[in-house]
Amino acid sequence: MALAEPEMMDGREPAPMEKPQGYWAGVGERLLQDKLTMACFGVLMLLILSAVFAPWLGLADPYKGSMIARLKPIGTEGYPLGTDEQGRDMLARLIYGGRLTLFIGLMPVVFAFFIGSFLGVLAGYVGGLTNTIIMRTIDVFFAFPSVLLAIAISGALGAGIFNSLVSLTIVFIPPITRVAEAVTSGVRSLDYIDAARATGANNWTVIRMHVIGNVLSPIFVYATSLTSVCMILAAGLSFLGIGVRPPEPEWGLMLNTLRSAIYINPWLSALPGMMIFVTSLCLNLLSDGLRSAMNVRD
Amino acid sequence: MSATEDVGYDPTPDTGGPAQPLIKVQNLKKYFPVRGGPLGRVQAQVQAVDGVSFDVAKGETLGIVGESGCGKSTTAKLLIGLTERDQGDIIFDGLALGEKLSLKDLRRGVQMVFQDSYATLNPRMTIEASVAFGARVQGLDKPEDRARKLMDRVGLDPARFAHRYPHELSGGQRQRVNIARALAMSPRLVVLDEAVSALDKSVEAQVLNLLNDLRAEFGLTYIFISHDLNVVRYISDRILVMYLGEVVEVAPVASIWAEQAHPYTRSLFSAMPSMDPDNRTKEPPLSGDPPNPINPPSGCRFHTRCRFKADVCKTKTPKLAGLSVNAKHMVACHLHDADSGHPKAGQGVPS
Amino acid sequence: MTGKLVDIRNLSVRFKGKRTVHAINDVSLSMEQGETLALLGESGSGKSVTLKTLLGLLPPKRSEIDGSIHVNGVDVLSLRGKALAKYRGGEVSMVFQEPALALDPVFTVGHQIAESVRRHKGVSRDEAMSVALDMLDRVRIPSANRRLHNYPHELSGGMRQRVMIALALACRPRLLLADEPTTALDATVQIQILLLLRELQKEFGMGVIFVTHDIGVAVEISERVAVMYAGQIFEEGTTREIIREGRHPYTQGLLAANLHDVEQGQRLNAIPGAPPALESKPDGCSFAPRCPKALPECTAGLPPMLMPAPRRRVACIRAGEPVVAE
Structure with a gap:
């Protein structure tokens, strides 16, 4: 009863004949089934789209104030969300404010994602002295609380949108680098990297084909979770007066200028804070959803 | 009709003749430093491989046995250059590594199958891409064709498995993929490091049969590392x-x-x-x-x-x-x- | 109840989740006091799940259990809370495959054994410590006095497995469950642990259920063997009966795959294919798709259980036929 043919039936299940879906298609499908994540994604898209298309939404001029219509409560005729301390339309300012807030909330993380991933993957894959130099430098930045670091760099560079971007990017490079390094050195020790090296492939090919794909999604998920922190930090810088300067609409700055009105119209003053809260909550939940959707095995 | 032509197996030509051992290892040494203390000083050396010499004739299978920590896996990694040797010569078909033989050429001639069939496959790559990867790296023509033929040869229907991912396969199937992957570069020597140890007994027998067939068909030389003496006896000509x-x-x-x-x-x-x-x-x-x-x-x-x-x-x-x-x-x-x-x-x- | 140590009747375990897995299907098994039984099977055969069910370790929300389990007359499946805690570690205890994972790295081994003794026997700290010392002696750990104050990471693999056994036996359980305790060990250490378990079993008179995939290990440790496949018991008998005249084609295949007496290079009689996925309850012989002797009847219905001798059973239509030498 020796088998003349190689055993072809070593299959646990009858495999479907059609081409199975790829990795990203699987991630997409799992995300679509996750209602909470999809809801958060919807809210964020709404915020982003309305911010981007603000000029075409027929809103009031966010810069034009009125001395007689100051601090109108929510629901006032002509001002659905009331007016601020200079009589500017809150709805318009909140939506226009989304542009700057989301921009300086997201862009530093995007920059830090690329720079940090590069440094982390390099340190994790090469190891040795390179690793020591990169990681010990990163450790120096870790010695400062992130808020303090952001304030210090912004303070040194001076107020302004560009400087805020620079300081926040610097703040977020260390944590991303550290995660990237940890994930990469984990992957580096796996057998499939050895197997790939054993084919005679050079380091660059191994990194490109085998390392990047396996480290990028955990780093990406982590970076997503940082965006909410970044938004809050950016708003904090504006609140302190070293970020965006008035009269630009920005949620953190608005929160600051409306501070004095908290006893007159507390709900109105809370609106920019609510926007920050909702956005960062959605970002956090989205990153959780992404994490579980990107898990290959479950 | 020879099956070898079917698969397109084209190993590097024999340079030393039949009397020349396919691989000759002389006084191979590898010590791993053990670092400790606040400054990471070297505190001790793990003498993983200490003066190992042996040779393997063409077409022969050498079994290596020993307990954990005896250096059998380190020896395997040294042979294929995954770990850098401290000392000693590795001579492949008369050509010494580092002199007349580059590391890349060594890896064209020597391939390895590891124990953990799952960890050795990139979870984000399809089976076909994994098998074809080495052939592409070595610049062999039509890597995908080669991959599909080899998959077929190791008992995995390419139509069913080419686009699947490692986690969708059973342990035995994955180990077949790993064998196909090693053979994609048409090596002459295959180092099998506990390649069947993690498999169930009934599947192990299938894979051993496959290894026997492949050895005969492609004229392979094996170094078979295992802790299971019965398996080593079954497949080897000599035991170290x-x-x-x-x-x-x-x-x-x-x-x-x-x-x-x-x-x-x-x-x-x-x-x-x-x-x-x-x-x-x-x-x-x-x-x-x-x-x-x-x-x-x-x-x-x-x-x-x-x-x-x-x-x-x-x-x-x-x-x-x-x-x-x-x-x-x-x-x-x-x-x-x-x-x-x-x-x-x-x-x-x-x- | 009878005086049986273990009495499992018609046990079925299903895991629910994205896909249902019928891990154990209608398993009945009984053991007398002080017997040693090996559960022999490959991965996914349900041998480890059987052990976990015996110890009440399955996640209650995800598993559905039918049938009954009595250990020493106690209905295990109905135990909850304190009674379950007392049963685990007191009546029954377990030795795991990876002692490095099963021992707590932050306590000394002496502390861990003493703690378990105190919890179950309610003795003083000093008494518990002397029990721990005695146990380390009994598992033949050299200079036990010193080892008492070692942390698990300071011990070698074989030493850790001895500590694990000492921990499991400290409360004198009636039943010891061993889940592949020697698989992760080197050959020369494995045989030491097997012989130690054999001696301790005689000394303490406890029953042992030993899960393994290795026939050789089963021969060394046990008097009786039950061969599992796809969540069912295919064959049961004394070790001698199974090794000398295994009747089920699967048992025969396993024996052949052990390579013990195979000529070098000779083609192996490998069992083709792989075990079934267990997504549905079997309605025929689960082994039929891989079986060299399968008949059309095999897939038509569950195979009959033949009992050629007392406490000997085979689940195969063709088990009654005389064994032909191949």
């Missing part, structure tokens, strides 16, 4: 026994199966579970665990556990030498060396 980074015995299968010349080899063989319910093992052949390879014992490294040790064993390192009755059966033990100074020198291992 390692203990704490050194070779203690190397001999043709029949010879070593009939008579183990080294006390350690003898213990290893009698530690095999008996298959006879009426004749179960009465007494463990050795007590305790293998010593730590960080600070291996002096002299003969086995002397701390050896029943026949004498003073000379603690100071003098025995040399690997052929037995007087059979020069192909080599052993490193003072008991077999008439001039060693052991009280029972030249008498062999007492039973």
Whole structure:
């Protein structure tokens, strides 16, 4: 009863004949089934789209104030969300404010994602002295609380949108680098990297084909979770007066200028804070959803 | 019609002729530093592989056995350049690595199959891409074609499996993929590092049959590393026994199966579970665990556990030498060396 | 109840989740006091799940259990809370495959054994410590006095497994469950642990269920063997009966795959294919798709249980036929 043919039936299940879906298609499908994540994604898209298309939404001029219509409560005729301390339309300012807030909330993380991933993957894959130099430098930045670091760099560079971007990017490079390094050195020790090296492939090919794909999604998920922190930090810088300067609409700055009105119209003053809260909550939940959707095995 | 032409198996041409061993290893050494303390100073050395020499003839299968920490896996990684050797020569078909042979060319001729079939496959790559990867790296023509033919040859229908991911396969199927992946570069030597150890027994037998077929079909030479003596005996022509980074015995299968010349080899063989319910093992052949390879014992490294040790064993390192009755059966033990100074020198291992 | 140590009747375990897995299907098994039984099977055969069910370790929300389990007359499946805690570690205890994972790295081994003794026997700290010392002696750990104050990471693999056994036996359980305790060990250490378990079993007179995939290990440790496949018991008998005259084609295949007496290079009689996925309850012989002797009847219905001798059973239509040498 020796088998003349190689055993072809070593299959646990009858495999479907059609081409199975790829990795990203699987991630997409799992995300679509996750209602909470999809809801958060919807809210964020709404915020982003309305911010981007603000000029075409027929809103009031966010810069034009009125001395007689100051601090109108929510629901006032002509001002659905009331007016601020200079009589500017809150709805318009909140939506226009989304542009700057989301921009300086997201862009530093995007920059830090690329720079940090590069440094982390390099340190994790090469190891040795390179690793020591990169990681010990990163450790120096870790010695400062992130808020303090952001304030210090912004303070040194001076107020302004560009400087805020620079300081926040610097703040977020260390944590991303550290995660990237940890994930990469984990992957580096796996057998499939050895197997790939054993084919005679050079380091660059191994990194490109085998390392990047396996480290990028955990780093990406982590970076997503940082965006909410970044938004809050950016708003904090504006609140302190070293970020965006008035009269630009920005949620953190608005929160600051409306501070004095908290006893007159507390709900109105809370609106920019609510926007920050909702956005960062959605970002956090989205990153959780992404994490579980990107898990290959479950 | 030859199946070899089917798959497009084209190994590098034979340069040394049949008498030239396919791979020859001389005095191979690898010490791993153990770092510690606040400054990460080197505090000790793990003598993972310490002066290992052997050669494997063309078409032969050498089995390497030993317990954890004996250096068999490090030896495998040294052979394919995954770990850099500290010292020693690796000569592939007459060409010395680092002189006439580049690392990339060595890897064209030597491939490896690892134990953990899942960890050795990139979870984000399809089976076809994984198998084709090496062929593409080595610049062989039509890597995908080659991959599909090899998948077919190892018993995986390409139409069903080419676009699947590793986690969708069973352990046996994944190990077939790993074999196909190693063969995609048309190597002449395949190092199988515990390649069937993680498989269920029934699947293990299938994969062993496959390995036998492939060896015959492609004229392969194997180095087969395992802790399972029965499997090693089944597939190998010669067996090499390692203990704490050194070779203690190397001999043709029949010879070593009939008579183990080294006390350690003898213990290893009698530690095999008996298959006879009426004749179960009465007494463990050795007590305790293998010593730590960080600070291996002096002299003969086995002397701390050896029943026949004498003073000379603690100071003098025995040399690997052929037995007087059979020069192909080599052993490193003072008991077999008439001039060693052991009280029972030249008498062999007492039973 | 009878005086049986273990009495499992018609046990079925299903895991629910994205896909249902019928891990154990209608398993009945009984053991007398002080017997040693090996559950022999490959991965996914349900041998480990059987052990976990015996110890009440399955996640209650995800598993559905039918049938009954009595250990020493106690209905295990109805135990909850304190009674379950007392049963685990007191009546029954377990030795795991990876002692490095099963021992707590932050406590000394002496502390861990003493703690378990105190919890179950309610003795003083000093008494518990002396029990721990005695146990380390009994598992033949050299200079036990010193080892008492070692942390698990300071011990070698074989030593850790001895500590694990000492921990499991400290409260003198009636039943010891061993889940592949020697698989992760080197050959020369494995045989030491097997012989130690054999001696301790005689000394303490406890029953042992030993899960393994290795026939050789089963021969060394046990008097009786039950061969599992796809969540069912295919064959049961004394070790001698199984090794000498295994009747089920699967048992025969396993024996052949052990390579014990195979000529070098000779083609192996490998069992083709792989075990079934267990997504549905079997309605025929689960082994039929891989079986060299399968008949059309095999897939038509569950195979009959033949009992050629007392406490000997085979689940195969063709088990009654005389064994032909191949």
